[in-house]
Each structure stands twice: as C-alpha cells, then as structure tokens.
Amino acid sequence: MKTKNKNIFKQIAGTAAIPAAAFLIVLILCSARGVKLFETEGNWILFFRAAASVMLTTFALSLNLNSGRFDFSIGSVSLLSSVISASICTSLGLPTIPMLIISIAAGAVLGMVSGLIYVIVKLPPIIVSLGVALFYEGLAFAITNGYGVSFVANTELTSFPSVLNYVLIILFGLLIFIFLFDHTKFGYEYKALVSGQKVAINTGIKEVPNAILCYTIAGALMGVVGFIRATQTGTIQMSLNFGSIGVMFTAFLPMFIGGFIGRFCNEKIGYLLGAITTAFISLMYARLNVDASIQQIVTALILVCFLIYLNNENKVIELVTLKQYRNKKTK
Amino acid sequence: MKNSKIKKYIMNLTPLLGLAVLFAAFLILGTVQDINISYGLKSILSQSVVVAVVATGAIFIYTLGSFDISLGASTAVSALIGGIVYNKTESLLVMTLVCIGVAVLVGLFNSVLASVFNLPVFVTTIAMLSVLNALVLVLIKVNGTGSQIAVPAAAVRSLNNTTFKMVVLLIFVLLCIFVFSFTKIGRMQKFLGGNPVCAKLSGISEKKMAIIAFVMSGIGVGLGAFLSIVYAPTLTRNTASSVGMDVIIAIVFGGMPVSGGARSKIYAAVIGAFSMTLLSQIMVMFNLNSGIGQMVKAAIFILVVFLATSGQRGKMLPR
Numbered sequence: 001m002k003t004k005n006k007n008i009f010k011q012i013a014g015t016a017a018i019p020a021a022a023f024l025i026v027l028i029l030c031s032a033r034g035v036k037l038f039e040t041e042g043n044w045i046l047f048f049r050a051a052a053s054v055m056l057t058t059f060a061l062s063l064n065l066n067s068g069r070f071d072f073s074i075g076s077v078s079l080l081s082s083v084i085s086a087s088i089c090t091s092l093g094l095p096t097i098p099m100l101i102i103s104i105a106a107g108a109v110l111g112m113v114s115g116l117i118y119v120i121v122k123l124p125p126i127i128v129s130l131g132v133a134l135f136y137e138g139l140a141f142a143i144t145n146g147y148g149v150s151f152v153a154n155t156e157l158t159s160f161p162s163v164l165n166y167v168l169i170i171l172f173g174l175l176i177f178i179f180l181f182d183h184t185k186f187g188y189e190y191k192a193l194v195s196g197q198k199v200a201i202n203t204g205i206k207e208v209p210n211a212i213l214c215y216t217i218a219g220a221l222m223g224v225v226g227f228i229r230a231t232q233t234g235t236i237q238m239s240l241n242f243g244s245i246g247v248m249f250t251a252f253l254p255m256f257i258g259g260f261i262g263r264f265c266n267e268k269i270g271y272l273l274g275a276i277t278t279a280f281i282s283l284m285y286a287r288l289n290v291d292a293s294i295q296q297i298v299t300a301l302i303l304v305c306f307l308i309y310l311n312n313e314n315k316v317i318e319l320v321t322l323k324q325y326r327n328k329k330t331k
Numbered sequence: 332m333k334n335s336k337i338k339k340y341i342m343n344l345t346p347l348l349g350l351a352v353l354f355a356a357f358l359i360l361g362t363v364q365d366i367n368i369s370y371g372l373k374s375i376l377s378q379s380v381v382v383a384v385v386a387t388g389a390i391f392i393y394t395l396g397s398f399d400i401s402l403g404a405s406t407a408v409s410a411l412i413g414g415i416v417y418n419k420t421e422s423l424l425v426m427t428l429v430c431i432g433v434a435v436l437v438g439l440f441n442s443v444l445a446s447v448f449n450l451p452v453f454v455t456t457i458a459m460l461s462v463l464n465a466l467v468l469v470l471i472k473v474n475g476t477g478s479q480i481a482v483p484a485a486a487v488r489s490l491n492n493t494t495f496k497m498v499v500l501l502i503f504v505l506l507c508i509f510v511f512s513f514t515k516i517g518r519m520q521k522f523l524g525g526n527p528v529c530a531k532l533s534g535i536s537e538k539k540m541a542i543i544a545f546v547m548s549g550i551g552v553g554l555g556a557f558l559s560i561v562y563a564p565t566l567t568r569n570t571a572s573s574v575g576m577d578v579i580i581a582i583v584f585g586g587m588p589v590s591g592g593a594r595s596k597i598y599a600a601v602i603g604a605f606s607m608t609l610l611s612q613i614m615v616m617f618n619l620n621s622g623i624g625q626m627v628k629a630a631i632f633i634l635v636v637f638l639a640t641s642g643q644r645g646k647m648l649p650r
Binding site for chain 2: 119123139142297304
C-alpha cells in the first residue's frame with residue numbers, strides 16, 4: 001500500500017513539477033517588478049491562446065517526428081489552410097464555426113497531399129517537406145496576389161478569441177488526439193511503427209496508409225493553428241522563401257518537456273503541460289515587456305539547458321547521489 | 332549488370348544535367364527576350380556565390396549525416412560583426428578575418444556543445460538559430476542606426492566584381508576538395524556518415540570529426556559573410572536571411588544525400604547553388620507571380636531530387 005501511494009505521489013509530482021516550477025518562477029519575476037501575471041481578461045486570453053496554439057503545433061510536429069519524419073511544411077499548411085478558409089468565409093459572409101471547419105478540412109487535405117507525395121516519391125521526409133513548404137507558401141501567395149487576407153472589420157470572425165473558446169479547443173484537441181493514438185487500431189499500428197519500422201512491417205502492418213493518415217491528422221491540427229492565428233488579428237500575412245517555418249520552432253521546447261513528463265503520465269498530457277509551461281513564459285514576456293531579441297535568447301537557453309539535463313540525466317543523478325553519499329560519510 | 336552501372340552513372344549525373352538544361356533554357360529565353368545575357372550571367376554568379384561558398388563548407392556537416400539550420404543566421408552575425416570592425420579599423424583584411432573568426436567560433440560552440448553534452452547537433456543548431464537571430468537585432472540596435480550597419484560602399488566597390496567572387500569560391504572549393512578527397516579527414520567523415528557504429532569501432536573519434544566539420548563549415552560561413560558585405564555593404568536584419576534554407580535546398584538539389592556517407596560530394600553544393608539561382612532567374616524571365624514562381628521551383632526541386640535518387644529507393648518508406 002505504502003509503495004503504491006509512493007508511486008502515485010511520484011507520478012503526480014513528476015507530472016506537475018515543470019509547469020508548477022515555471023509558474024512559480026514567472027510569478028516571482030513578475031512580483032519582483034510589481035506586475036500581476038493575470039490582471040486583465042486579455043492576459044487570460046493570451047495565455048490560453050498560446051497554450052492552445054502551441055499544444056496543437058506540438059502534436060502535429062511530434063506526430064511525424066517520433067516516426068523519424070522531420071516535417072518543415074507544418075507552418076505552410078497552417079498558412080495556406082487559413083488563407084483558404086478566410087478567403088471562402090469573407091467572400092461568402094460565413095461565420096466563425098464554418099471558418100474553423102473549412103480550415104480543419106483544408107489542413108487535412110493539404111496534409112494528406114503532403115503525405116501522398118512522400119509515399120509516392122519515397123524521398124527522405126525532410127526533402128519532401130522542404131519542397132511542399134515552398135509549394136504551399138507559393139500557392140498562398142498566388143491566391144492572395146501577395147497581399148494576404150484581411151478581415152479586421154469582420155466583427156463576427158474576429159470575435160472568436162475568448163478563454164472559453166480556447167479551452168474548448170484544448171480539450172477537444174487533447175481528447176481526440178488521445179482517442180486516435182491510444183484507443184484505435186491506427187494508434188496501435190502507429191506505435192508499433194515508431195518503435196520498430198521493419199519488425200512492424202514484417203508483422204503485416206501497412207506503413208503507407210498509416211503515414212498518410214499521420215500527415216492528414218498533422219495537417220488538420222495545423223488547420224486549427226492557422227485559424228487561431230488568423231482570428232487573433234484578423235489578418236494573414238504572406239511568407240515566401242520558408243518564412244512559414246518559424247511556427248515549427250515554437251513546438252520544440254514543449255515537445256521535449258512533454259517527452260519528459262510523459263514518463264509519469266500520458267505523453268499527450270505531457271505535451272499539453274509543455275505547452276502550458278511555454279504559455280506561462282510567453283505571458284511573462286508580454287507582462288514584463290521583454291524585448292523580442294531577449295525573448296528569443298532566453299527561450300533558446302531554456303531549451304538547451306533542458307536538453308543538456310535530459311541527455312545527461314544519469315550523470316547528474318550520479319553526481320547528486322555521490323555528493324549525498326560523501327556528505328553522509330563525513331557526518 | 333552493365334545496364335545498371337550505366338543507369339547509376341546517369342543518375343549521378345542528373346544534377347549536372349539539370350544545371351546544363353537550366354543553363355540552356357536561360358540562354359534560349361535570354362536570346363528570345365533579347366536581354367543582355369552576359370550581364371544576366373554575371374548577376375546569377377553574384378547572387379549564387381554566397382550560397383555556394385556557405386553550402387560548400389556545410390557539406391562537411393552533411394557528410395556526417397547531420398545538418399545545421401543556423402548557417403544563414405551565423406552568416407548574418409559574422410557579416411554584422413565584420414562590418415562593425417571595419418567601421419572601427421577601416422581594414423578589409425581585419426574585417427575578413429573577423430568574419431571568418433566569428434563564424435568558426437559559432438561553429439565550434441555548436442559542435443562542442445553537442446559533443447560535450449551529448450546533444451543532437453540539429454537541436455543545438457535550432458537553439459543557435461534563435462540566439463543568432465536575436466543577436467542580429469541586438470547588434471543592429473546597439474552598433475548601427477537602429478535599422479542597419481553600413482560599411483562605406485567605396486571600401487568594397489573594387490571587390491564587387493564577378494572575377495574576385497569566383498576566385499574566392501574557387502580557392503575555397505579547391506581547399507575543401509583537397510581536405511575531403513585527398514586527406515584522411517574526408518575518408519573518416521564519409522565512413523562516420525555511412526556507418527557510425529563501424530566507424531567508432533574502428534577508432535574514429537566522432538567528436539573530433541564533428542569539430543572539424545563545423546570548423547570547415549565556419550570558414551565557408553565566414554567567407555560567405557565577407558562576400559555578403561561586398562555584394563551589399565548596407566547590412567540590415569534581412570542580410571543573408573534566406574541563406575540558411577537556400578543552403579539546404581542547394582545541397583540536396585546538387586545531388587548530396589541527406590544521410591551523408593560515402594556518396595557525399597563537394598561539388599554538389601556549387602551545382603545546387605547555381606541551379607537554384609538559374610531557376611529563380613528563369614522564373615523572373617517568365618514574368619511569373621512570385622508565388623507561382625516558387626511553386627514551379629518547388630516542383631522542379633522535388634523532380635530533380637527524385638530523378639537523381641531513383642536508383643537508391645528501398646522497399647520501406649525512408650526516414
């Protein structure tokens with residue numbers, strides 16, 4: 001009984017440690033400057049928007065990256081799906097929900113096309129994703145003649161940002177992702193392919209449909225991210241020459257944090273907590289008016305420090321244990 | 332057997348054939364549209380040379396099966412620091428050495444960080460990309476007018492000609508070919524890229540090879556930074572902004588396998604860089620919308636790489 005309780009405590013502590021520590025540090029830093037972390041409704045909206053957007057991007061990135069497929073094109077899928085949905089909705093006068101649905105559908109189709117190209121040409125995924133990213137960026141640019149899309153005056157579409165809406169997106173996203181990957185045949189086959197491609201194929205698992213579905217799901221997720229970004233300001237700006245890949249970089253830190261937390265709970269919940277951790281940091285930057293360049297440096301340093309710990313965990317534990325042993329001996 | 336050998340030989344030549352076809356297309360279109368072909372070619376060479384130099388150095392990293400996403404940002408930071416130093420010393424030699432020195436230091440930092448702390452090289456370069464991009468903004472803010480750092484155009488005007496740039500590229504390519512094909516270093520790098528386990532068991536130090544690769548790449552980045560200043564002496568946050576991704580595209584387009592190993596070749600970088608610039612120039616000649624131009628470029632990129640690697644595909648999906 002005692003061991004069971006100890007294990008549960010360990011799991012809870014391991015799951016909550018990083019986001020809780022991040023929250024405390026952020027709170028202390030803000031308090032030191034006399035700033036309240038959550039002062040207005042806008043602060044809450046910013047926090048939940050960051051959490052939703054980063055969580056979905058992390059899902060989309062990790063989905064293929066865990067299978068050894070590096071996908072540079074997720075940012076361009078997000079861009080193009082939002083351009084398609086916003087263009088259709090502004091020209092037909094459609095409200096928010098159809099825009100979200102069209103964005104998801106467009107993202108899924110774009111992701112599927114990306115997956116189809118990958119399985120047909122059988123080139124390394126990194127090369128395919130570079131080509132696809134260039135193509136989708138070019139298509140988005142061509143559709144809007146380089147002017148992008150603006151619907152700032154459309155109060156219906158720009159009214160989407162609210163805490164409730166973002167919380168709903170987080171919950172639905174998480175539940176659907178957990179269901180797909182932990183409770184379906186596709187999910188089991190995906191896990192088998194992740195842990196051993198050759199063995200999984202030899203046991204009869206069909207890799208091609210699995211890979212296409214992975215790209216389709218990643219595309220749908222990025223469709224939601226595109227929708228969130230578009231409705232945030234009511235404008236979509238164009239990117240050429242890989243300008244869209246920046247979106248992908250927001251997901252690395254939460255992905256690694258999620259991977260760590262995944263030892264103590266479901267990995268997908270880990271990704272959500274990773275996204276929440278980065279959302280706390282983003283909110284702190286905004287509340288303390290931290291310069292954009294300093295933000296980039298601090299985030300990169302956190303990423304490197306965390307990875308150094310992850311990749312040298314055994315050595316760190318060994319070092320701490322040895323120190324404790326020596327201290328005991330001296331006493 | 333003989334047929335498969337010929338097929339393999341042709342496949343290897345695909346990137347070169349691609350370059351020849353693009354060159355022919357440029358000449359035909361130029362003649363039809365009555366443009367100044369010699370001026371157009373000089374412009375293409377000028378535009379390609381920075382990517383070609385940086386990509387040539389980067390081949391050493393790619394050969395190990397790694398890749399560095401921060402090369403463009405590193406070029407920008409080296410150029411900015413070089414520019415600041417020039418404005419203080421008014422010496423082109425010092426500026427060039429500082430450009431190379433900064434780039435090599437960045438490369439060394441990346442490789443040492445990855446080696447000492449056992450981090451995946453790619454991840455360290457992602458973090459470095461953020462840091463360097465931020466540094467670009469800080470450098471311009473602190474040392475420039477807030478939006479730019481300008482080296483007097485007169486100081487570099489005499490160097491801004493095709494001959495000088497080609498000489499710099501040629502010397503660097505020859506140096507890289509020598510190290511890559513005529514020394515133990517090149518062979519060890521190919522071995523490590525092709526079969527890391529066997530290479531390590533044979534006593535090849537992965538850390539040492541990674542450091543050498545990043546130093547060679549750093550020299551290329553430094554020279555690229557210097558040539559960027561020569562080409563456009565007013566340095567802004569957009570300086571070399573597209574170089575990072577252009578390098579990856581050029582290397583792959585030139586026929587370099589992403590997995591590195593024995594099939595790696597130095598000339599892939601040069602072929603790729605010139606092909607991509609020629610392709611962009613042809614798109615401009617067709618007077619296409621920038622977006623459609625990029626779509627065509629993407630399709631040709633996938634097609635050329637597909638043809639160049641058609642003999643190397645296995646039954647399973649590549650990862």
